[in-house]
Amino acid sequence: MTALAPQSPPSSPDAPVTLPLAPDPANGRDLSDAEADYLFDVQGYRILRNVLSPLQLEKINGWVDRQDTDRLESGDWVGDVEVHTYGSKDGLNFQNIMEADNPVFQELIDQPAWIDQVRRYIVGDSTQHRLSIDECFLNLRRGGGFIPTHSGGDSVRFTGLFQWLNGKWAVGQINILMALDDIGPGDGGTTLIPGSHKQRFGHPLATESGKSMWDLGASGVDTLGMCEVNLNAGDAVMFTDGICHGSMPRTNPGERRIMVYRYSPQLLANRLNYIPSDEFLARLTEAQRAIVQPVPPRGRPGRTLTFQKGSGVGG
Numbered sequence: 001m002t003a004l005a006p007q008s009p010p011s012s013p014d015a016p017v018t019l020p021l022a023p024d025p026a027n028g029r030d031l032s033d034a035e036a037d038y039l040f041d042v043q044g045y046r047i048l049r050n051v052l053s054p055l056q057l058e059k060i061n062g063w064v065d066r067q068d069t070d071r072l073e074s075g076d077w078v079g080d081v082e083v084h085t086y087g088s089k090d091g092l093n094f095q096n097i098m099e100a101d102n103p104v105f106q107e108l109i110d111q112p113a114w115i116d117q118v119r120r121y122i123v124g125d126s127t128q129h130r131l132s133i134d135e136c137f138l139n140l141r142r143g144g145g146f147i148p149t150h151s152g153g154d155s156v157r158f159t160g161l162f163q164w165l166n167g168k169w170a171v172g173q174i175n176i177l178m179a180l181d182d183i184g185p186g187d188g189g190t191t192l193i194p195g196s197h198k199q200r201f202g203h204p205l206a207t208e209s210g211k212s213m214w215d216l217g218a219s220g221v222d223t224l225g226m227c228e229v230n231l232n233a234g235d236a237v238m239f240t241d242g243i244c245h246g247s248m249p250r251t252n253p254g255e256r257r258i259m260v261y262r263y264s265p266q267l268l269a270n271r272l273n274y275i276p277s278d279e280f281l282a283r284l285t286e287a288q289r290a291i292v293q294p295v296p297p298r299g300r301p302g303r304t305l306t307f308q309k310g311s312g313v314g315g
Ligand SMILES: O=C(O)CCC(=O)C(=O)O
Pocket: 139, 147, 175, 177, 189, 190, 191, 245, 246, 247, 260
């Protein structure tokens, strides 16, 4: 990993580097919109502090504490929330977490702390495009676990689209990754390479081996240029899905708890295609329903849907 000023010098060229909790180029003052846009454009991420209140954290962690996480496995359901994993090491995901039986998960669909920023970069003031939730999950990760490095500007993925076109933003996906407890050294923090949503070359390790960083199982430690994002409980990192990112391995005892709400224009199909339940739709506000189901499904009246266990869910 490489060092980011003004961090203390790493002990070796490969020593992990930690991104500042709140990048502070303005020396404590709030950034103007132009400054914030500039940094988001060139860096591809933004740290959002205290976006979850202590009460929201308590409700979310309380929900997790009530789950039998030692016994649950991929393919199980907790109400309308599906237990899932993207691979053996990335831990347990509670997918479609917005339907979990506590209103806090619903509240976060249009959480004021981030929704306007997200909307602005993805759909702006367009009357044609609508904002939608692409995926939302809560992730638990224990000893040795990490998510391999993935994404980067060299790969063609619509979720990685990041453009300023004809005077407007056109961003394909923005992730809000929230820390549910403090995430520091050894906790398996998210890692990213600032600016790599614009990279033109694949990662050298992948190019040399002819395999993707994901298939190589490269963690943040193995990925040149990675920086570790340390967060306090309630903070979030907002990033374009086009940035090259992954995580450090979890080496501390216990588990890392995070949640990710991903937003996209509605033209990008919902990643795992959970169909919102009628009960859930009924309790959403109009603004939330517009994000959860921007275009209601159409079909012959009376037709019913058949769901297939496990289909389409995987890394
Ligand atoms: O688990 C992490 O820290 C990163 C998750 C991730 O890759 C994502 O949210 O896109």
